[in-house]
Amino acid sequence: SIVFLNDSFMPMEQAKISPMDRGFLFGDGIYEVIPSYDTKLVGFAPHIARMQEGLELIGIKLDWNVDKWREVVESLIEKNGGGNLGIYLHVSRGNDGKRSHAYPENVAPTIYAFAFDIPAATVADKTITKTYKVNSTEDLRWKRCHIKSTALLGNVMHFQQGFTDGCNETLLFNANNELTEASSSNAYIVKDGVITTPPLDNQILPGITRLILLDILAKDGSLKVEERVVTMDEVENADEIWLTSSSKEVAPVIEFNGKQVGNGEIGNVWLTAQTLYSAGKYNY
Numbered sequence: 416s417i418v419f420l421n422d423s424f425m426p427m428e429q430a431k432i433s434p435m436d437r438g439f440l441f442g443d444g445i446y447e448v449i450p451s452y453d454t455k456l457v458g459f460a461p462h463i464a465r466m467q468e469g470l471e472l473i474g475i476k477l478d479w480n481v482d483k484w485r486e487v488v489e490s491l492i493e494k495n496g497g498g499n500l501g502i503y504l505h506v507s508r509g510n511d512g513k514r515s516h517a518y519p520e521n522v523a524p525t526i527y528a529f530a531f532d533i534p535a536a537t538v539a540d541k542t543i544t545k546t547y548k549v550n551s552t553e554d555l556r557w558k559r560c561h562i563k564s565t566a567l568l569g570n571v572m573h574f575q576q577g578f579t580d581g582c583n584e585t586l587l588f589n590a591n592n593e594l595t596e597a598s599s600s601n602a603y604i605v606k607d608g609v610i611t612t613p614p615l616d617n618q619i620l621p622g623i624t625r626l627i628l629l630d631i632l633a634k635d636g637s638l639k640v641e642e643r644v645v646t647m648d649e650v651e652n653a654d655e656i657w658l659t660s661s662s663k664e665v666a667p668v669i670e671f672n673g674k675q676v677g678n679g680e681i682g683n684v685w686l687t688a689q690t691l692y693s694a695g696k697y698n699y
C-alpha cells in the first residue's frame with residue numbers, strides 16, 4: 416500500500432522513522448481514524464477538528480490546516496484504489512535524538528498516514544448485521560481518555576481481556592460501577608425505547624460516530640436520547656446495548672457477561688437508529 420510520511424507518499428516498505436521518535440519511545444502522539452466508503456468520507460471535518468484539539472491539548476505544534484489534511488487524505492484514498500478504507504492519521508512529537516521526558520523545542524512532529532481495509536458500510540438489516548458479545552471489567556486506563564493518544568496500552572489490555580474470553584469488545588466501568596465506554600468504542604443502552612449514553616468527560620473519547628449519531632437522532636426527533644451516567648445495573652437490565660466507532664458504525668451487542676441482552680436478538684431501536692445513521696452519515 417501507499418502511505419504518507421512527513422511530506423511525501425511512498426510504498427509502505429519505504430517508510431522509515433527513527434527508533435528515537437517519541438511516538439515509538441513514549442507513545443507521545445495523537446491519532447485519528449476516518450472511514451471512507453467508495454471514496455466518500457464520513458465526518459472528515461469533525462475528525463480533523465478532534466485531532467487538532469488533541470494536538471493542542473498535548474502541546475504539539477503543527478501548522479497544517481483542514482485543506483492540507485484533506486489533500487493528503489483524498490490522495491491516500493485515490494492512491495490506494497478507493498473501496499472501503501479506514502484512513503489512519505498519526506502525529507507524534509518527533510525526535511530530538513534523546514530520550515528525555517521534557518518536550519523538545521523546535522522539533523518537527525512526525526506525520527504518518529496510511530489506509531487500511533474496513534468492513535463495508537453497515538446495512539440496517541437484522542439478518543446480516545455483525546453482532547457483538549461483550550464482557551466487562553473495571554476501567555483501568557488513565558484519567559485523560561478524552562485525548563485520542565497513540566499510547567493505547569490500557570485500551571489494548573482491556574480489549575485483549577474480552578478477546579481471550581471469546582468476546583469481541585469489553586465494556587468498561589469506573590470504580591463507582593458506572594459505564595464509561597468500551598476498549599475501542601462508545602457505548603449505549605436502550606430501555607423502554609429510550610437511548611442512553613454516558614456524557615462526554617475525561618472518562619471517554621468524544622467519538623465522532625457518537626457525535627454524528629446523536630446529531631442525526633436529535634434532528635429526526637423520533638427516538639428519545641439521554642446523555643447521563645449509566646450504571647452497571649442498567650446495563651444488565653437493558654433491552655439493547657450498542658457500540659459505536661468509525662469502523663463499526665452502530666453495532667448491536669447481543670450478549671453481556673455471558674447473558675443475552677433483551678431477547679438475545681438485534682433490537683428494533685437499533686434498526687431505526689442504524690437506518691437513520693446510514694442515510695445521514697455522509698452529511699458530516
Ligand code: PLP
Nearest residue numbers: 599600601620622623624660661
Ligand atoms: N472510544 C475509544 C476508546 C476508541 O478508541 C474509539 C475509536 O476507535 C471510539 C470510542 C469511537 O470513536 P470514533 O467514533 O470517533 O471512531
